[in-house]
Amino acid sequence: MSSRDDTTSQRKLIDVGALASTLAEFARERDWEQFHSPKNLVMALTGEVGELAELFQWMSEDDSRNAASDARVGPAVRDELADVLVYLVRLASVLGVDLNAAVGQKLKTNAAKYPVSASKGTSKKYTEL
Amino acid sequence: MSSRDDTTSQRKLIDVGALASTLAEFARERDWEQFHSPKNLVMALTGEVGELAELFQWMSEDDSRNAASDARVGPAVRDELADVLVYLVRLASVLGVDLNAAVGQKLKTNAAKYPVSASKGTSKKYTEL
Amino acid sequence: MSSRDDTTSQRKLIDVGALASTLAEFARERDWEQFHSPKNLVMALTGEVGELAELFQWMSEDDSRNAASDARVGPAVRDELADVLVYLVRLASVLGVDLNAAVGQKLKTNAAKYPVSASKGTSKKYTEL
Amino acid sequence: MSSRDDTTSQRKLIDVGALASTLAEFARERDWEQFHSPKNLVMALTGEVGELAELFQWMSEDDSRNAASDARVGPAVRDELADVLVYLVRLASVLGVDLNAAVGQKLKTNAAKYPVSASKGTSKKYTEL
Numbered sequence: 001m002s003s004r005d006d007t008t009s010q011r012k013l014i015d016v017g018a019l020a021s022t023l024a025e026f027a028r029e030r031d032w033e034q035f036h037s038p039k040n041l042v043m044a045l046t047g048e049v050g051e052l053a054e055l056f057q058w059m060s061e062d063d064s065r066n067a068a069s070d071a072r073v074g075p076a077v078r079d080e081l082a083d084v085l086v087y088l089v090r091l092a093s094v095l096g097v098d099l100n101a102a103v104g105q106k107l108k109t110n111a112a113k114y115p116v117s118a119s120k121g122t123s124k125k126y127t128e129l
Numbered sequence: 130m131s132s133r134d135d136t137t138s139q140r141k142l143i144d145v146g147a148l149a150s151t152l153a154e155f156a157r158e159r160d161w162e163q164f165h166s167p168k169n170l171v172m173a174l175t176g177e178v179g180e181l182a183e184l185f186q187w188m189s190e191d192d193s194r195n196a197a198s199d200a201r202v203g204p205a206v207r208d209e210l211a212d213v214l215v216y217l218v219r220l221a222s223v224l225g226v227d228l229n230a231a232v233g234q235k236l237k238t239n240a241a242k243y244p245v246s247a248s249k250g251t252s253k254k255y256t257e258l
Numbered sequence: 259m260s261s262r263d264d265t266t267s268q269r270k271l272i273d274v275g276a277l278a279s280t281l282a283e284f285a286r287e288r289d290w291e292q293f294h295s296p297k298n299l300v301m302a303l304t305g306e307v308g309e310l311a312e313l314f315q316w317m318s319e320d321d322s323r324n325a326a327s328d329a330r331v332g333p334a335v336r337d338e339l340a341d342v343l344v345y346l347v348r349l350a351s352v353l354g355v356d357l358n359a360a361v362g363q364k365l366k367t368n369a370a371k372y373p374v375s376a377s378k379g380t381s382k383k384y385t386e387l
Numbered sequence: 388m389s390s391r392d393d394t395t396s397q398r399k400l401i402d403v404g405a406l407a408s409t410l411a412e413f414a415r416e417r418d419w420e421q422f423h424s425p426k427n428l429v430m431a432l433t434g435e436v437g438e439l440a441e442l443f444q445w446m447s448e449d450d451s452r453n454a455a456s457d458a459r460v461g462p463a464v465r466d467e468l469a470d471v472l473v474y475l476v477r478l479a480s481v482l483g484v485d486l487n488a489a490v491g492q493k494l495k496t497n498a499a500k501y502p503v504s505a506s507k508g509t510s511k512k513y514t515e516l
Contacts, residue, residue, distance in 0.1 A: 009145055015216070019142040019232060026236075030243065031250040035445045039301075040195035042178075042185045043444035045213075046304050049171075050437010056171045057430035058381035058422045061321070066170035068224040081221055082235035085143070085228055088217065092210055095197040098213055103148060106211035107155075107171070113226045121160040123316035126242065147512075164316045174316035175433050179308010186301035187293045187510035189448070251443035272472070277400040277490060284494075288501065289508040297451035300436075300443045303471075307429075307436045314429045319433065320448055322426035339479055340493035342432075343401070343486055346475065350468055351433040353455040357472055361406060364469035365413075379418040 012100045013107070020093045023086060041091040048083040055080060130208040141229045142236070149222045154214060170220040184209060270358045271365075277350045281344060299349040306341040313338060399487045400494070407480045410473060419486060428478040435470040 027033050055076055056064055068074050092099045113126035122129070140155070149177055158161050184205055197203050221228045242255035284293050313334055314322055326332050350357045371384035380387070414420050442463055443451055455461050479486045500513035509516070 007240050013148040013151065014143075014218070015141075015144040018140055022142065022236060023164050026239070029245050030248050032248075033254070034250075035252045037193050038191040038196055039185045039188055039190045040444055042182055042193075043301065043304075043342075043440045044181055046178055047315075047437045047441035047444060050434045050440065051438065053171055053175055053430045054434035056168045057427055057434060059168055061166040061168045064171075065167050065223070067167055068226050077224065077234060078226055078231040079226060081217070081224075081226055082231040084217055085163075085232050086235065086239075088210070088213055089143070092177055094140060094240055095172075095206065096193070097197050097210055099210060102207040102211040106208060106215065110155070110215075111229075114159050119161075121192045122162075123161070169315055170435075172426075172430065175430075176308045176312035176315055179305045179311065182301045182308065183305035186298055186305060224356045270402075271406040271409065271497055272404040272476070272503055273399075278493060280400065284497070287503050290506075290510070292508075293510045295451050296454055297446055297448045299445045300440055300451075304436055304440055307433055309434070311429055311433055314426045317426055317434050319424040319426045322424050322429075323481070325425055326484050335482065336489040337493060337496075339475070339482075339484055339486060340489040342475055344493065346468070346471055352452070353464065353468075353492050355455050355465055355468055357468060360465040360469040360507040361472050364466060364473065365409065367466075368413070374416050377417050377419075380423075381419070381422045 010102045013103055014100050016092075016099055019085075019089050020075060023090045024093060026091070027086055036090065036094055038091060038095050040048060041087055041094065045084065045087040048080060050076075053079040142232055143229050145218045147229055148207055148214075148218050152219045153222060156219070165219065166226050167220060170216055170223065174213065174216040175218060177209060177216055181206075181209040181213060228234075274347045274350075274357055277343075277347050280290065281348045282351060285348070294309055294348065294352055296349060296353050297378050299345055303342065303345040303349060306338060306345055310335075310338040310342060400490055401487050403476045403479075406472075406476050409412055410477045411480060423477065423481055425478060425482050428474055428481065430480060432471065432474040435467060435474055439464075439467040439471060478509070 027036055033060070055073055056067065059067065067077050094101075115129075118129045119126075130199055184202055185196065188196065218228070221231075223255050243258075247258045248255075285294055313331055314325065317325065325335050347357070352362075372387075376387045377384075414423055442460055443454065446454065454464050476486070479489075501516070505516045506513075
């Protein structure tokens with residue numbers, strides 16, 4: 001295997017290291033580690049996803065495709081996506097979960113659950129394919 | 130400024146590019162783009178966060194700190210974190226939102242809302258500080 | 259005013275008393291009161307709402323209108339609605355909140371926030387009317 | 388069986404009829420029926436549950452038991468519980484689901500899944516009992 005292949009095969013699906021460090025420092029400076037139990041962070045994540053849902057609740061699917069470029073709702077969408085990301089990364093971090101490894105494993109599972117031939121053009125769950 | 134400084138200052142908080150590409154290809158192969166409206170993906174994200182919450186709902190905060198290393202619940206925790214990540218990245222992708230930029234902006238907002246002096250050791254919302 | 263009118267005017271918006279009692283007994287028999295802190299029940303409620311969202315996530319709005327009469331998804335919809343109701347009533351119960359009073363108060367607030375003249379035909383939030 | 392027993396056995400677990408009617412009228416007056424598809428209402432329900440979670444996210448389990456009597460957070464707790472109830476009842480209503488029947492069926496299922504002998508003092512899911 002050439003070194004080029006090596007590099008390619010080792011490219012991470014995601015790298016959230018710098019954000020995780022920044023969030024850890026942010027919490028440490030404020031003495032917030034006491035509040036950041038995984039249980040609490042799951043609730044905080046829930047809350048942010050709820051705020052995201054509120055932005056989309058009365059929108060048609062078609063309108064939702066243009067939500068980010070809408071002058072009124074776009075900034076709020078970016079804000080809430082960032083909030084969800086912040087709590088997801090912080091949660092994985094305090095749990096000691098490697099998100100890149102977890103998602104790599106998940107993609108393998110999903111590819112096995114949803115072979116192209118069976119799942120093409122259908123939104124059915126793998127248990128119903 | 131040296132080129133090295135340039136590189137450093139440009140280090141991304143997160144890089145989800147490879148995952149976003151993989152998910153786009155996964156959807157395209159299965160003709161799933163028709164289902165992946167932002168509105169639908171927000172609901173899917175909600176569903177996965179709900180599954181995550183189920184894992185933690187009866188756990189004490191203390192037990193939640195060891196959830197990932199628990200033989201029984203650990204694999205499920207990694208699975209659900211990955212599912213949340215998958216839908217978050219896919220959602221940002223179809224919306225055309227740059228998550229790295231959005232979270233960079235958000236961190237600035239949070240730093241302004243929660244100065245260390247006012248927020249140290251308290252979980253109060255910025256509106257109550 | 260006759261006593262009959264009195265009775266009518268006092269008709270409750272909701273009456274969840276029998277369900278609340280049944281759930282309390284169910285928990286007591288199983289020694290589950292230790293797990294039923296409001297914090298935990300909020301997470302359980304979140305989990306059930308997540309399962310409900312999963313049923314609707316890939317459905318069009320039009321199809322969602324017929325979800326309950328669909329032979330495949332209908333029973334699951336009823337099941338998840340019941341689960342959400344169970345945790346909501348149990349949560350209010352352990353918190354000591356009178357849901358009928360709370361919703362009566364809320365309806366007054368909503369009527370004030372959304373006068374017919376300003377809110378007719380628009381899904382805008384009251385802060386934007 | 389006496390007629391008195393008949394009456395007793397027919398007592399509803401819940402009665403949400405008056406609230407459902409009030410909400411239907413509220414929507415009709417404002418021409419909001421167009422927005423109230425089940426899919427949209429599930430998202431609205433999600434949003435309200437998210438707001439409820441936000442109130443409890445940094446609270447200890449012990450503190451959560453006194454949340455409703457807390458002068459600062461109590462009114463917000465009642466408000467959010469009412470919001471969740473409103474969307475749940477409205478959702479069942481537009482779906483044509485009889486919540487009383489659904490929850491009656493659910494209680495039977497739960498009693499079978501969680502016999503007292505097997506589930507006493509444990510928070511394990513029925514699949515693990």
